[in-house]
Amino acid sequence: MKPLRSLACVVALVILGLSLMAAPAQAAAASISLSPAKGPAGTTVTVTGTGFPKKSSGTVSAGTSSAAFKASASGYFTADIVIPQTSQPVLDVQAVSGTVRASTGFTLLAAPAAEPSPPGISSSPLRFGVGTPGGPLAGSELDQVASLAGEAPSVILSYKDFNQAPPITELNAVRSRGATTLLTWEPWAWGGGSEQPAYTLKRISAGNFDPYLREWGTALASWGHPVMLRFGHEMNGNWYPWAEGINGNEPGDFAAAWRHVHDVVAATGATNITWVWNPNVPYWGSTPLDGLYPGSAYVDAVALDGYNWGTSAAWSSWVSPSELFGYGLAELSRLAPGKEVLVAETASAEQGGSKADWNTALISYLAARADVTAVVWFNFNKETDWRINSSTSSAAALASALAAR
Template structure:
């Protein structure tokens, strides 16, 4: 979760969206071909309606009381639960089990870095990943996910079109085409371990400065498209943020995803709204209705944290009421 124009402030502090969890060249150039056998994942299921409600919470899947409280406030249980792990952490089998025990599908955001250590991390350059520097670690994850065996959406190296993570082609010594090579390599290593239960979720930022066209690994390597987008309101008045309706946050980026990968299912993998600069209750009602009207958008994951601002859907009583009403109004 980042706003591009805030990059210097956040990176200077060593902050990334996942830092609260992990203790918990132009990209338009054609990607370099990668030799070797590729695999074709199972077709994505038909988009489900109503729009699925998902949640990212502070404590993650093991924070049962927190998730129960959010479900009670929302008027329904989230059926998508997202959490974050970096390349320092073991396969989170207990957390995956906790998600499934709640009747939900896990979205596991897997970040190739030491979380919070800044964008200059040569050990985690895209070229190093593609060259096999982390293959032992990748194989351990692939084997664990294969043994676990249940469906999981794996959101690897998200917001790659920004410049605030070391897997961006704009930083860390990376070059155009490197992201696709790294993604395909990670995909193939996990598949070789039998992790065919993984659905690969490729998620952009609605505002990143790098062209997404050269970052797409190809339909044989991606099952689900994702997008992260926020209404920052006047939180970042120093860098020019303004109150932005949902169509302004997502519209052109959804069109770009559809043009890049026609027919793919789309999940809004992170979204939220501040209270500063307008009516959060109105924004929530409009955003849920807008996304529910998109036939290929099958999920909305709310970033339910008090971080740069109070993003939680229950940051005020009016926002909480609007959220519950908006969910119940889905068609």
Template sequence: MTVTGTGFKASTTGTVIVGSATFAFQTTSQGAFSTGITIPAAPTGNLTITAKTSSIKASATFVVQAAPVPAPAPAPTISSAPLRFGAATPGGPLASSELDEVATVSGEIPSIVMSYKDFLQSPPITELDAVRSRGATPLVTWEPWAWGGGVNQPAYSLARITAGDFDGYISQWGQSLAAWGKPVMLRFAHEMNGNWYPWAEGVNGNQAGDYVAAWRHVHDVVAATGAANVQWVWSPNVPYSGSTDLAGLYPGPGYADIVALDGYNWGTSQTWSSWVSPVDLLGPGISQLRTVAPGKPVLIAETASSELGGSKAAWNTDLVSYLAAQPDVMGFVWFHMQKETDWRINSSDSSASAFKSALSARRS
């Protein structure tokens, strides 16, 4: 702050005293002065400021009040809103710092935490415990292949799965999940209507009808272990020109508890992609799910948007608003990763702010 004074001897030096600190000044030809001072960091009660020269001394006393310390922002919690919010992060359920970041940027703890496992991995009980400790429900994407092996993996053909070649392994998963005993969503062989995974029909030697047969077989082997706590999630990709028709891939109402969609707004991040709104991206697929699996709850199991080609902030707002208006859509899982493009919620400040506000609005 600045201290000023008049009535002092002209053109002389002086000192301003504030507590134990001193600040020099020089008067003008009219006997006035002005000098900057620093208030003590933690003054209490009255504070006296004194200005003096060799012949004159003047003081003033002020009541100094410290600025109130703002209350800390409330810690994020899991929302009870009908539309659930979930997340998948690079490190999975054991990467607590990643999930903490999601909670911070979104203002809400994800109530669903998704992870990915191939057919070489053991039942992830430690990860399930970690998700449960956060108050969330685990969603395990179980992929019948060996990661990194490409589309052509004859060892993991649908016919081999149906023939029982993996029954021992599948039973191990079922027994472990049954022993764990808490609710878990199991998303087996997702995006089967595309052609980029070895469990799709038309690739890897798979024929029409093989997918449903394999799904039912895996379901029945797990069910035989007593794993009644498992919710089966059937999760195609959003339909596109050339994708396999969903009707021939649906295993039936007794074999799926939740139906889901994966859909991304790639924007202009790829040479083949363009900006697409949440309604145009997800709406046709949701309509098909309602036709193929009437009455089943719908989950958007993977979604996110690129920053390139439009306003990601507006896209985030529109996504949550659109999904919250669909009574049969139970939730969505955000793919919080920097991969083909920056899918993360906080890829920009505007994206994070809009996402957080959209989640808050759907809670009110």
């Protein structure tokens, strides 16, 4: 009997093995995953599914949002869905294909705070402008000034010497900000000091620089948008080689050079230029303005540069805005009646008084004058800290004064 019993056992095992081989494999359970799995409402989420019926169609849903999907031959799919607004901290995301269903949760996070809109340009008749160390291409510097002042500058000051090409890229950068360039054109080589025989006023008038002048005129004419050009600013001082009485220059030379530069540039068709004649505020010993003025036909606007040095220098003392600019503005009105007037460079030191009070007084004083159309802040830490934010109180006062004008 033992052999028969053994044979029966073998047969039973074979039958059992065959039945196991014939049985279908158990299908893997369907599942989904999310990427990302958390975020604010409005987040686009990629839903990845596995284990769904082969080549089946289905729907992914999350609250009020839904998206269709089609599984691959292996039961895999991906679908994108946007997370809707909901009060639930965790939103159920489901994928359904026929009777097969899988779900998981998306964790809702608070939306990030919206970035504040940058300050815009004021519509005030007194325009606010600025010059910064990096110039028109230093967007971060200009943005910082806008933040400090509570408004974006509508005039941006820049400087070029007689060895530099027309700054069309910079002009475009300023224009893209909705501002106007106040372009300082200096007839010298930067860093060469006040005695530069190659740049005497007589050489300019004699035509030695005419090809260069025509290059600038042609480029500005081709560019075609408004630009304010101040040639040889602060000519009544003694610190630049275009001043009379130094560098071989004689009385009458500056006005003659100005007229020559104007005529050569104008002949290129650059009618988009506003010619800005710009002395320093007159001081004891400065060159009288009458002999420096080239005539009304050669000037579109006039300007002054003036700084309150306070006690930052051994020779200086605190001066109010009216003391600083009063006489010079009267002189401009006498020489150039009816011309637009700008304060093209100004700032105050901290030493010797309250810079905050000075800033407030400056804007109030200039805003009360119908002839002054712009004030341009020299935002440099140079001879002293002229910057708007040399102190917190200075920045706050200027912003408040600009807002109140």
